[in-house]
Amino acid sequence: MATVDVEGVRKSYAGREVLSEMDLRMADGELICLLGPSGCGKTTLLRIIAGFVRPDAGRVVVGGADVTRLSASARRVGMVFQSYSLFPNMTALDNVRFGPRVAGLGKPEQIQRARELLDLVGLSAHEAKYPHQLSGGQQQRVALARALAVRPQVLLLDEPLSALDAKVRAQLREEIRRIQRDTGVTTVLVTHDQEEALSIADRVAVMNGGRLLQVASPATIYRAPSHGFVARFIGSGAVFSGVAEGGQVRVEHLSLAARAAAEHAHGTPVQIFIRPEKVRLQAMGGAVPDGAVSGEVCETIFLGALTRVRLSVHGTQTPLNIWADLASEHAEAFQPGSHVVAQWDPDAPRVMAGGDTAD
Amino acid sequence: MKAPIAWVFIAAFLVVCAVFLIAPTAMLAVQAVTDDDGLTLQYVATLGEYRYRVAFAHSLYLSLTSATVGVIAGGLIAFAVLKPDAPRLLRVVVTSFSAVAANFAGVPLAFAFIATLGSLGMLTTMLKNIGIDLYAIGFSLFSITGLTLVYSYFQIPLMVIIITPAIEALRPSWREAAENLGASSVQYWRMVGLPVLAPSLLAAWILLFGSAFSAYGTAYALTSGNISLVTTEISAVLSGNVSSEPQVGAALSVGMIVVMVLVLAASHILAARASRWTVKS
Numbered sequence: 167m168a169t170v171d172v173e174g175v176r177k178s179y180a181g182r183e184v185l186s187e188m189d190l191r192m193a194d195g196e197l198i199c200l201l202g203p204s205g206c207g208k209t210t211l212l213r214i215i216a217g218f219v220r221p222d223a224g225r226v227v228v229g230g231a232d233v234t235r236l237s238a239s240a241r242r243v244g245m246v247f248q249s250y251s252l253f254p255n256m257t258a259l260d261n262v263r264f265g266p267r268v269a270g271l272g273k274p275e276q277i278q279r280a281r282e283l284l285d286l287v288g289l290s291a292h293e294a295k296y297p298h299q300l301s302g303g304q305q306q307r308v309a310l311a312r313a314l315a316v317r318p319q320v321l322l323l324d325e326p327l328s329a330l331d332a333k334v335r336a337q338l339r340e341e342i343r344r345i346q347r348d349t350g351v352t353t354v355l356v357t358h359d360q361e362e363a364l365s366i367a368d369r370v371a372v373m374n375g376g377r378l379l380q381v382a383s384p385a386t387i388y389r390a391p392s393h394g395f396v397a398r399f400i401g402s403g404a405v406f407s408g409v410a411e412g413g414q415v416r417v418e419h420l421s422l423a424a425r426a427a428a429e430h431a432h433g434t435p436v437q438i439f440i441r442p443e444k445v446r447l448q449a450m451g452g453a454v455p456d457g458a459v460s461g462e463v464c465e466t467i468f469l470g471a472l473t474r475v476r477l478s479v480h481g482t483q484t485p486l487n488i489w490a491d492l493a494s495e496h497a498e499a500f501q502p503g504s505h506v507v508a509q510w511d512p513d514a515p516r517v518m519a520g521g522d523t524a525d
Numbered sequence: 526m527k528a529p530i531a532w533v534f535i536a537a538f539l540v541v542c543a544v545f546l547i548a549p550t551a552m553l554a555v556q557a558v559t560d561d562d563g564l565t566l567q568y569v570a571t572l573g574e575y576r577y578r579v580a581f582a583h584s585l586y587l588s589l590t591s592a593t594v595g596v597i598a599g600g601l602i603a604f605a606v607l608k609p610d611a612p613r614l615l616r617v618v619v620t621s622f623s624a625v626a627a628n629f630a631g632v633p634l635a636f637a638f639i640a641t642l643g644s645l646g647m648l649t650t651m652l653k654n655i656g657i658d659l660y661a662i663g664f665s666l667f668s669i670t671g672l673t674l675v676y677s678y679f680q681i682p683l684m685v686i687i688i689t690p691a692i693e694a695l696r697p698s699w700r701e702a703a704e705n706l707g708a709s710s711v712q713y714w715r716m717v718g719l720p721v722l723a724p725s726l727l728a729a730w731i732l733l734f735g736s737a738f739s740a741y742g743t744a745y746a747l748t749s750g751n752i753s754l755v756t757t758e759i760s761a762v763l764s765g766n767v768s769s770e771p772q773v774g775a776a777l778s779v780g781m782i783v784v785m786v787l788v789l790a791a792s793h794i795l796a797a798r799a800s801r802w803t804v805k806s
Binding site: 216217218237238239240243244245247249251252253254255256257264265267268269296297298312313315316 | 696698699
């Protein structure tokens with residue numbers, strides 16, 4: 167297996183920059199997820215690593231060797247495509263042994279290797295089936311086995327689960343993780359599904375507008391986003407622009423409790439970010455405590471064990487919404503139209519430099 | 526469309542088939558084996574005569590050759606213009622030209638070729654002026670080779686039109702997957718591209734074969750019947766140039782039908798093998 171280094175990679179199409187000065191280091195055996203909205207450049211980066219796209223600048227180093235100028239066929243980088251892309255004229259077994267076959271391995275070795283991998287993905291019983299006879303999940307498993315058959319230094323997965331239904335997606339996600347751990351292959355997975363990224367990756371690289379915004383463990387990405395976009399894109403929560411004032415952030419005339427604001431110079435523009443699970447609600451009754459806000463419940467969304475409540479904060483010129491996750495059995499008291507007080511532990515909000523909430 | 530309305534159209538289609546295809550075919554078959562005295566095989570037996578054997582041989586040669594040339598040349602042209610890096614204008618020009626050329630046959634096509642490649646044709650004369658005398662080195666537009674060339678003129682564009690959707694259906698990610706797995710371009714085409722295209726290529730070849738086998742106007746206008754084809758022989762029989770026995774024409778027609786049925790049967794077997802991986806309804 168191998169490390170992967172993306173160094174200063176840039177790419178433009180027709181004058182439009184889709185990747186700007188990208189630097190990313192991947193450790194040997196690591197599973198890293200490139201996460202971002204459609205058009206953020208994550209697939210372009212993956213295709214540059216695969217060798218299908220030539221960068222305008224920068225280089226790609228795999229296992230210490232500069233592969234930037236190598237063709238895709240010479241890189242020993244396995245790839246699983248979003249649309250499976252199994253060869254329709256070949257059985258599952260023939261698809262998996264395609265790589266060993268073109269590499270000139272003897273037929274017995276090809277078949278043995280293909281069968282081992284079909285066994286690894288749990289499809290031994292389906293080796294004689296053609297792609298159209300397999301379900302989407304099975305096809306993607308075959309595609310995974312096919313990519314691994316060439317013993318790649320790096321495995322690239324381009325939104326491999328996006329075409330599958332939720333149940334199969336969850337199963338296959340766990341299976342990809344198991345297989346990645348079993349094989350120890352350095353893996354890059356592209357997705358726009360944050361749940362997928364957070365649940366499977368060793369590290370998540372959040373991208374937007376062709377830039378890498380934050381690369382960190384899933385827990386860090388969730389708990390301590392370093393950028394307003396990351397905060398909004400991962401999970402749910404409220405992000406407001408304001409000004410740091412000691413242990414509070416002032417948003418218009420409101421003062422929101424946030425101990426982390428003290429790390430920023432008094433009066434500097436910041437963004438405050440609060441996760442819904444950190445927000446507590448109580449019925450309005452008298453004065454609003456210092457650092458809390460009052461508001462009106464606008465809507466409730468039943469999510470099973472939890473109910474998500476959207477609160478419109480009172481008395482601001484710009485409409486501000488705060489989300490709160492409540493245990494569903496406690497949420498019945500907060501029906502739309504009811505007036506409530508929202509508060510949180512002052513240590514809960516994340517405070518980031520910069521007052522603009524735009525991407 | 527609601528089912529009853531759909532059935533009306535299907536029924537109308539079946540009626541047209543029965544009246545204009547099945548009934549005439551049956552009548553030809555009956556006519557080929559009957560005379561005033563009842564059943565006879567004498568007209569079918571005439572198909573073994575030298576002139577008719579030659580006609581069938583010429584028709585088969587012309588159809589096989591021009592269909593094969595059409596499939597190869599038309600397939601390569603379609604592939605070239607559909608490549609992602611090919612200029613879009615080129616594709617528009619080739620598609621438009623193909624749509625016109627595929628339907629440009631009969632007497633006008635024969636005249637166009639006589640004016641170009643006839644013994645006094647424009648291109649023939651130009652080549653002669655630079656020292657290349659086509660007719661001196663054995664070429665003749667009015668030979669079976671010349672006919673093959675002329676037939677290719679409409680077979681190649683016809684192939685371009687037929688095969689374009691099939692080539693467009695080849696997913697770029699198949700090629701990328703093959704490349705990613707270490708395959709060369711030749712390996713991709715040998716192991717994936719051509720096998721996937723095989724059913725379409727076979728179907729196109731059959732269509733081109735049938736188109737050439739049943740063509741009449743171009744061949745007659747070009748050779749005035751000097752090169753005997755089954756279609757020109759049927760015309761000669763029906764117009765009374767050779768005999769006044771329409772049953773011979775019927776027997777020749779039945780012979781053509783038999784050839785097409787055999788070719789279709791063979792292609793069906795090959796297509797079943799080539800497309801065993803496709804979705805069966």
